[in-house]
Amino acid sequence: MRSSSGNRCHRNKTKRRIPLCTNECDLSLLFRYYQNVCTLSYSSVWWDWPRWEREIDWMALNGINLPLAFTGQEALWQEVYRALGLNQSEIEEFFSGPAFLAWNRMANMFKFGGPLPQSWHVNQLSLQFKILERMRSFGMIPVLPAFSGNIPSGILRLYPKANVTRLGPWAQFNCSFSCSYILDPRDPLFLQIGSLFLSQVVKQFGTDHIYNTDTFNEMIPPSSDPGLPVCSQSLFDPQAIWLMQGWLFFSAAWFWKPAQIQALLHGVPLGRMIVLDLFAETEPIFSYTESFYGQPFIWCMLQNFGGNSGLFGSVESINSGPFNALHFPNSTLVGIGMTPEGIEQNPVMFELMSELAWRKEPVNLSKWASLYAARRYGSTQENLTAAWKLLFASVYNCTIPHYRNHNHSPLVRRPSFHMNTDRWYDLADLYKAWKLIIEAAPSLMSKETFRYDLVDVTRQVLQVLTTSFYQDITDAFHKQKLPELLTAGGVLLYDLLPELNRLLNSDRNFLLGTWLERARSLALDEKEAQLYDMNARNQLTLWGPSGEILDYASKEWGGLMEDYYAQRWGLFVHTLVECLDSGRPFKQDSFNQAVFQVEKGFIYNSRRYPTKPQGDTYEIARRIFLKYYPQALKRL
Template sequence: MMTSTLLRCCAVIFLTHLFLIGTIGKEFPTLDHIRTKVDDATQQQTVEDMIFRTVGDRFSDFSVVVDSSFLPMGKEAFQLDTVGSKIVIRGTTGVAAAHGFNHYLKYYARCQVSWTVQQVHLPGVLPPVTPAVTIVTVNRYRYYQNVCTVSYSFVWWDWSRWERHLDWMALSGINLPLAFNGQEAIWQKVYLSLGFTQKDLDEHFGGPAFLAWARMGNIRGWGGPLPQSWHQNQLELQHKILARMRNFGMIPVLPGFAGHVPAAITRLYPNASVSRLQWGRFEDPYCCTYLLDPQDPLFSHIGGMFITEMIKEFNGTNHIYNADTFNEMRPQSSEPNYLSKAGAAVYAGMLAGDPQAIWLMQGWLFQARDFWQPAQTKALLQSVPEGKMIVLDLFGEVQPIYNTTDSFYGQPFIWCMLHNFGGNLGMYGTVKTVNQGPFLARKYLGSTMVGTGLTPEGIDQNYIMYELMNEVAWMPQPFQILDNWASDYAWSRYGVKNSNASLGWQILLKSVYDCENGFKDHCDSVVVHRPDLHKTQRSWYKQEDVFTAWDHFVSASNDLGLMDSFRYDLVDVTRQALQEWAYIYYQDLMETYKSGDLIKFRDAAEIFQQTLSDMDRILATHQNFLLGRWIEDAKSLATNDQERSLYEFNARNQITLWGPNGEIVDYANKQWSGLVADYYAERWSLMTKALTTALMEGKKFNHTAFLLDVFQQVEQPFTLANKAYPNYPTGDTLQVAKELHQKYRPRTL
């Protein structure tokens, strides 16, 4: 066993003692009913099935026991032991046992299962666990998902993708996942029964790629209408998702009613009290959603109907519901009394359908500190009895809220790592805060922390940060030496020790993944944002560190090139290196433009465009970096040509214009092959042509005119196009990466 693993095991004795005598954190008896209701045998069978899906016939080398009496109720742990020729995994829940299996894979068998790439080449003889290891988590809940993840990453998934992802969730020790699929089908039943027409609902529901924001009342109707086949598909998926979550021993978080209603509410119920909320730059007919006044009797009535119908449809509930009324929207009043009544109304709507309801709320709204002063924050949080609300400290690794609100004024909270916005792919992390933050939060005077969480807006990026956070959730203390952890990560990710891979990850962990203060717009590369004369690229690391890490990954390719996990990482670090080069060449481009030297400007423009072409080329070599995969997944859910066209438009618009007129343009940018070539590079080509004309004619560049041109000639046409893109990789990752390394690296030396 490696030294880092021994340290984990030794520390666990101390943790177990503290945990069992109940001296860590504040207890909330009001949450005791929030637990799995599935028997141990079912959970055990579900974990055994997952192990078979993961390692095939080698599943017979493992023995699983789920025993909820292993520790007092509410405490979770797993134990690993070797009995005869088998690895015995014992867990208090299916999730705990699954995480125990994953611990064995990573630290004994040196394997790794991640979101989309995995390495599970088990050794012929499994390494024994001697002595037995018991690990107890102090975190009652390990939450997962942002309300936006369902749109930025999961929107086009079928059951096969969901099944694999649910396996990953269990392996990661997650026991409190969001379960939002299919809710529009429930809302359709409720609203139709209240007298709304299907046309009213078509104008209310957003399109598939924009459902997250329609649900939160940010927008209405954009990207729609939703076909009936969509409702049926998502309802069927939700039945399977909930069944599997529950059988693993997870506690699914279902949606609740936050007060946002269709515009036709004023026609059907003319006496209803409503206000309108504005979000971002959206205009009618997509903006200014309708919010039912919390004191209106309809509020709890509609909320109760929805919860009741949902419980009926999905065969019960685990009593926990998410609702976000004022997400990035300013309430109509800052009066504490109004905010208190608004919160009480949301909770009353839940109670009307489930007397044991617990409200889980994203704490993102409190980032708007100009509005949410102590009085306003306290009014909303204390509108619900203590322990009947759980708050997600959503951006805990950068801007925690618990330490400015006296631990959310007594309400239990979950410390979360948000990390990613819009599913952007740039390398980024706040590794030190992630390693230490949850422990500091738990030590905070009067801390009401009850767990940790992962809340990325989009997944399939920066895998290392999520592996670290998932392990921290089960740790008694921070990792002492992150270099050692990075080496262990590389070993498990590729299955063999490799000094170059280890050094590469150590360098990245100390540079791109060590943003001291963190910030939201971390992926502000010139590649993915609208061309501009004055673009700056904030950097908290040295570019040379990225290039040096690239050296190590290329050097490791001869030994590790057969591993898909390594090929993914080689593409990713090459992409990051080319992103750095794009900014270097952008600066050259701007300097030559300012100098007025047309010949040098044209040369600089050609080099810059070549960098984008090279980026597209390396991205094309791995299936996880393909635009075609995203679009084909969208179209695969359609049942006719009209739906295919709608879904493709949704897929294209979300990652580019994000709205009819670029309301949130480039927010959900992706460095994907096809998108780089036909969207980002085309925008820059138009820009360099406009600058060339300006130089030739001796005129000042007209940026306002350019914005109109780029919208009309590149951006909008791209969202309306139906060009087919490869759904499978082209080119050899190793060969292309080496060629590009040989081409670019000497320029830095």
């Protein structure tokens, strides 16, 4: 959920704990929300203990004191459902594959990518014990899972009269994943299952009495009077504080009107719930719900949907938002947090956000950017200070209302004639920053943080130039100018994309091979390795059996660029050339069918990719700069 420890500047901070109540509101509570199995840099799904240990240490150094601890819960669910009488096939059908467990836990999907091997349960349970021990050793309060009402369909065989609703498809995407079954919280069976599970949680994991449960996340309740799934479970632990996402109120705003929101939030006494204002930097829910109608909330920066590569930030909103929320009338703010779907991208945004928890007022962003450059590289070079000021004022300062900060670059999207080419920043600022970083490079290549940023900024420039060549290609096709099409397509396919792949392969933080090897390393045999490999590849690309959420978790990584994105662009350009040659129109449906075979082929190609950097990053970046910087300026 954040860039690796080598890509961060650690600063030791004295951690404070605050009461979770509304009359002692402070910004010092720093919450760490993350879906254990995130979209690619939902990379924690494949983490071993050393990687988890580094992450927890990073949390401690930044004062995070309320992290989610969801690992290993499927092992406990398996025991609960066995105790209720479900057979093994019914249990296995319920769980998704490892890469999709976050959504399985929120009732968005089940089955796809599974079944989970028994070795997975053993491994994850062992990992959770270590995670909890280290979190608690730093004084953190791990948030443990609770029952949300999401059940296997096999429950109906055992309890045919239970009040169960089969929800519709995952509403936001209208995709073809299996529909989930939700048990009504007022049904006595709900208390039975919830208590069984929480008893297992407390027995195995202990408890700090804060539990997370999310129902109806991007799913529509069966009636306009939704019950609250924590009500009956409160009977099991009278000290419980319930943590839930507020995302549902935004994603299905047409359903969640004030009456429905209040009914859900007031299902427990005021102060016994904490709501995560999940995307507050762009869509603050507290502002139109009277601070969640009295329930405490945490102002959260989501920052990134899917863990996408691509520079992005909204520094002005993040810098002012928590303090505005603190002074909101009758504010119930109890802290700030970070809730990205994936980390290991844009480390500067997480550094800024974690620091704000220790501030009493917004920072001077220009000054902060200057100090960040010095802290990050141990250098006070004016070039670096100027570069970061430019980046903060442009690519990291999206001010477009309701912008969903998802990387829509044509580079990482299935090619078509209807691709988003909009940008929220002045390209001249990006190019100036790139030049300044290149000029500073010779004396700083020993710094991993600098190498990472050199690759990342150069990658961003090539991403932008891909959009320019895409526009040249489509213009040439519509004007039926075959030579221009061949020229633009040739540069893209045979120079720019290969150069980008070489650049990404030169840094350990941008390697597909690392991701896939982490997945395979958790397997006991080749059958399990193939299952994990498929999960890891599918999540990055098709995101579903047929591309249901295509390219949602897009990553610009060495290997992926060569064998996935470049292959799609090659098919697109060659198809357009054939259309012009033959006088046939381009048909998107036919192309989609053909390119799907390319995409699916990548998932099952069994190729092993480098896990160690190859090539000299500086020489590659400098060559790219000398070749493409003049072109970039001409295209402004």
